[in-house]
Amino acid sequence: MANFQKLTPRSEDYSKWYNELVVKADLAEQSAVRGCMVIKPYGYAIWETIQSELDRRFKEQGVKNAYFPLLIPKSFLSREAEHVEGFAKECAVVTHHRLMNDPNGKGVVVDPNAKLEEELIIRPTSETIIWSTYKNWISSYRDLPILCNQWCNVMRWEMRTRLFLRTAEFLWQEGHTAHATKEEAEDYARNMLDVYADFAENVMAMPVIKGVKSPNERFAGALNTYCIEAMMQDGKALQAGTSHFLGQNFAKSFEVQFLSKENKYEYVWATSWGVSTRLMGALIMTHSDDNGLVLPPKLAPIQVVIVPIFKKEDDLALLMEKLNPIADNLKKMGIRVQVDTSDKATPGYKFADYELKGVPVRLAMGARDLQNGTIEIARRDTMTKETIAIEGIEDVIKNLLDEIQQNCFNKALAYRTANIKECDDYEVFKKEITKGGFLLCHWDGTPETEEKIKEETKATIRCIPLEALPGYKEEPGKCMVTGKPSAKRVVFAISY
């Protein structure tokens, strides 16, 4: 244990161990550029898996990928009043297009003669540039719907950043759709929420609550914002994905009209939806433990690692005679396998290192196993291991991966269930909310009450659930603050 420098989380100081874990796990680090992050290769491999799984689901919905410009003319952003209000405070602005040698001989300076006539904004989101483009793509009802998505980076100059959860630059996908009718657009926004929820629960093994944002928390320029909310291991809420029904706001701002079957000009209806590298933060904070990352198998870049334990080259050769066929069979079954034959680290070091990286299943074989015809199989989620016969190991592993995937989800769901309570008394609420977890409360539906609660407790309405949570009934009641009537309970929590 001599070399094992502090990885152990001080659970009460979650963000600190989280940073430590991530850096140690070779996922990402903060770069010299304020608040931007460097995602290291192993971390990026996780992001690539997220991308490919989501992309497949988008395409099933008829979505096509496209790419739009990084720089947005300042005037575009100001076309939609609420939108600019929401983003103006966090925009990076390009003002010049050239550098020159410093006349005083100190490196380079901005050339004052290269000032742009109109400043350009580095996209914080692409609604405006995309809608200015859609104007040229749409003239008839036959052009609709347009279902586009782009994978890109965006920049929001936040006051304070937090690795993965709120970096100045982040990677994401943003979908932007245009529809002929209100109903179709609303359905689409709602439908995308289901795609996100399905991905979160079945791929990331992260239970989420599907809901609607209150007007206060709504996206700038949207009529309705759907979201999925997840609970992290410290009881705080994290918004993991959003889908917005934008109405005709952007169509009107950018003059996007189409000629209907009835030969009338109408404004198109819009949606936008996105998830970001924040999902990587969600992944880590949902499943990881004191030993490092825990990855659900469907997202693990390495699903099975095989570690031969040997002293000499000859021993390794004997072991590989047994291990190579296993590795080959697993690969044929579509399982991502890595065999670590390196002699540069001891087995103990390798074990700990793959645990840090969250590899779901580890196989180890040494001289002892070779004699007995056995192999050691260890699972990351429970940190248990057993020695079993080599025969039929492939099927055991396949089943085990499924079981681990399910167990990750069950564990997270059990934690969430244990930390959700109903609350009808505001004084009790004030105390309970500081302990973390979600509180289901009645709310009178007014922004004033929500604002008051936020000021007094820092808690916000995470969402108004679309359906009753498992084990709860949807029923009317009275607002816990004002006593006014409420149709159903909403989810309150402290959020990231």
Add this chain to the structure above:
RNA sequence: CGGGAAGUAGUUCAGUCCGGUAGAAUGCCUGGUUUGGGACCAGGUGGUCGCAGGUUCGAAUCCUGUCUUCCCGACCA
């Protein structure tokens, strides 16, 4: 932008109060012994002490200024 803290080896930090040869652990390199849970021994590499002034025979240490980072608020996917 308010309130706090910190900048010293690749990394984590000690040394600063009370000025006097630049330190530890870890990492990295070499050699040997090891290898079933982050091995051990020996040797080696590695720092304009954030930057700029000032005080002093002498500054990592004292003084002034400045820059940067982190934490807590306001803002947010």
